[in-house]
Every structure is written in structure tokens, then in C-alpha cells.
Amino acid sequence: MFRACLRFLAVSPFTLFMMDQKNNPALKGCAISKRGKLLSKMYKELSQNQRRELNMRAARHPNLGKRSKTEITDEKRSSRRKSKGTFATFVKNNYASVRGLNYRKRFAALSKLYNLSRPIQMEEVIKSMPKGHSLAALPGGKGSAGVKAKEKEVVIAKAVQDASEMLRAAQKEGGKSDTSEKKPTRKGRGAPKKEEKPTQKEKKVTKKK
Known part of the structure; x- marks a missing residue:
């Protein structure tokens, strides 16, 4: 049995020959069937x-180790798994803070909070500035350290204000939904009672009187 395993797992000379001819330009562009025929013909012509x-x-040459099905499936799964980005992890950790918002506004609020958490670049600062303002127009000249610090402070303050407003709106919406929801009442409780029509016996009694 051991000899049979060695025999089946061993590398044949033809396998090595195929590995050597892997980058042969004469075989490139050929179909698999034609490629196999050419390789066998070339192998038979060897001295x-x-x-x-x-x-x-x-x-x-070392024997080719046989891998189990579980090892192969584990390798495939690990290759499929992609490392999560920083924004995905941030969303997972901070999604509970924006649950009170409308589902259409949740990711907008999360993106603003994410921009606050990461370092601000000067290109983003310049884009966020209102029209008509430029670095040269501000005191200190273009590209000075004081101008950059002021612009960063303005952008950070604006982003903090926007995020706080969105969170306040979420809290207000959550409070309104709690107050607006009424407990279901039993049928007939609190509703005006309908006037019951007099029966025929009651009508006869009233006529006799």
C-alpha cells in the first residue's frame, strides 16, 4: 500500500517535461488537445x-502531497474573504448611534462622523470652502501654517455642527414616534354607545299608557 501511494504521488518525467515547456512560445495560443499532442510528440523525439x-x-523531485477536501475548501474560503475596510468597521461600531434617523439619512450621518475621525487633508479643506474664498485672500499668504490651521478649524467646527444636528434630529424623531404610538384599546371602550331601538313589546306598552 505504501509503495502504491509513493507511485501515485510521485512526479513523472513527462510532468517535468511539461513544466519545462510551460513558457515555450511555439505552444502558446494552441488549444488544449493540440497542445497535448505536440507535447507528446516532442517528448517522444527526445534523445x-x-x-x-x-x-x-x-x-x-519531492512527492506531491495529497491534500484533503477540508484543506482545499478552507483555502478557497480564506481567499474569498476580503479584509474589511476602515469605513466598514467604523459603520459596524457606530451604527447604533444613528438608528433613530430615517434609513435614508443614516449613511450620510455616518460618513460625516467618519470624516471627523480621520485626518483632514488640505485638498478637502479647499473644496469645502465657500466660493470666492481662496488661500491667498486670507491673511498670512498662500500655503502659510496659520491659514491651514484656520481652515482646518472651520471645517472641523462645521462638520461637528452638522453631526450634532443630525443626532438631535434622530433623538427628536425617536421621541415623537414613542408619543405618537398609542396602545391598542379594546373594541367598544371609549367609543360612543349607539342608541338601541325599542322592541315591539316596548312599543305596545307605551301605546297602552
Whole structure:
């Protein structure tokens, strides 16, 4: 049994020959069936010395280890798994804070909070500035450290204000939904009672009177 396993898992000389001819330009662009025929023809045309060298290399070559199905599936799953980005992890950790908002506004609020958490770049600062303002127009000249610090402070304050307003709106909406929802009442409780029509016996009694 052990000899059979070694025999099946061993590398053949033809396998090594195929590996050597992997980058052969004459075989590129050929179909699989045609490629196999050409390789077998080339292998049969080898000299005895070349075949002897291939046999010696195949004997020295380590056996191909057999992998189980579980190992193969684990490798496939690990390759499919992609590392989560910073924004995805931020959303997972902070999604509970925006649950009170409308579902259409949740990711807008999360993106603003995410922009606050990461370092601000000067290109983003310049884009967020209102029209008509420029770095040269501000005191200190273009690209000065004082101008950059002021612009960063303005952008941070604006982003904080927007995020706080959205969170307040979420809290207000949550409070309104709690007050607006009424407990279901039993049928007939609190509703005006309908006037019951007099029966025929009651009508006769009233006529006699």
C-alpha cells in the first residue's frame, strides 16, 4: 500500500517535461488537445540522454502531497474573504448611534462622523470652502501654517455642527414616534354607545299608557 501511494504521488518525467515547456512560445495560443499532442510528440523525439536526465530529476523531485477536501475548501474560503475596510468597521461600531434617523439619512450621518475621525487633508479643506474664498485672500499668504490651521478649524467646527444636528434630529424623531404610538384599546371602550331601538313589546306598552 505504501509503495502504491509513493507511485501515485510521485512526479513523472513527462510532468517535468511539461513544466519545462510551460513558457515555450511555439505552444502558446494552441488549444488544449493540440497542445497535448505536440507535447507528446516532442517528448517522444527526445534523445536517451535527455530522457535519462528527466528520470533522474523526477527521482530527486519531492512527492506531491495529497491534500484533503477540508484543506482545499478552507483555502478557497480564506481567499474569498476580503479584509474589511476602515469605513466598514467604523459603520459596524457606530451604527447604533444613528438608528433613530430615517434609513435614508443614516449613511450620510455616518460618513460625516467618519470624516471627523480621520485626518483632514488640505485638498478637502479647499473644496469645502465657500466660493470666492481662496488661500491667498486670507491673511498670512498662500500655503502659510496659520491659514491651514484656520481652515482646518472651520471645517472641523462645521462638520461637528452638522453631526450634532443630525443626532438631535434622530433623538427628536425617536421621541415623537414613542408619543405618537398609542396602545391598542379594546373594541367598544371609549367609543360612543349607539342608541338601541325599542322592541315591539316596548312599543305596545307605551301605546297602552
